[in-house]
Amino acid sequence: MLQMRRSRGAFSGFLLMLLGLWGALIPFVGPYFHYAYTPDKAWTYNTGRLWLELLPGAAVFLGGFLLMIARSRHIALFGALLAAAAGAWFTLGPVLSPLWNHHVPMGGSPASVTVYMRIMEQLGFFTALGVVIVFVAAMAIGRVASVTSGIRDVEEIPETPVPAGTVPAGTVPAGTVPDDTVPVETVRNEETRPGPVHTRLLPRRKTEDTTETVG
Helix, strand or coil, X not given: CCECCXXXXXXXXXXXXXHHHHHHHHHHHHHHHCCCECCXXXXXXXXXXXXXHHHHHHHXXXXXXXXHHCCEHHHHHHHHHHHHHHHHHHHXXXXXXXXXXXXXXXXXXXXXXXXXXXXXXXXXXXXXXXHHHHHHHHHHHHHHHCCCCCCCCCCCCCCCXXXXXXXXXXXXXXXXXXXXXXXXXXXXXXXXXXXXXXXXXXXCCCCCCCCCCCC
């Protein structure tokens, strides 16, 4: 059986949906809070944001949605693996993008002035976001894969108290021996007795003559 309870992936799926929304929307709404990549204007679209943020964010959202509603292990595992792959792309995409973009990183660069905010933008837009998504998806994969197939939980049957003076079925009262049992000593003697039994007759003792002769 490949069915599972929906609650196994519900919480992880919900977290992945939130992370996917963050990754897809933060480049468009971040400039309102002075938290952005170049170009630092709200709702500005370009090809770099499509490949590095919109598509992986949508994939994470879809994977989390499938994981949250799935009753089948196959669907849940597919959703978790899709989210994990998209999370890895959040981390690796900006690093690999210069390979096909004429040695120019896609997605822009952190727009803040201070070093601290530039680090936070790098982590929140790509690196740390991808690591957290992969971590949550991996936990979901572990929970889904640990579902036992076709084995139901064994319910404990409470013991019923035995009334005083009654003997439960299948037990023998103390001091009684069933009719078809044989004492242990008899069985041992029969098993260890070698071959046929020969009886040896002993000579009878002569009785002493106790009569006296009267002269």
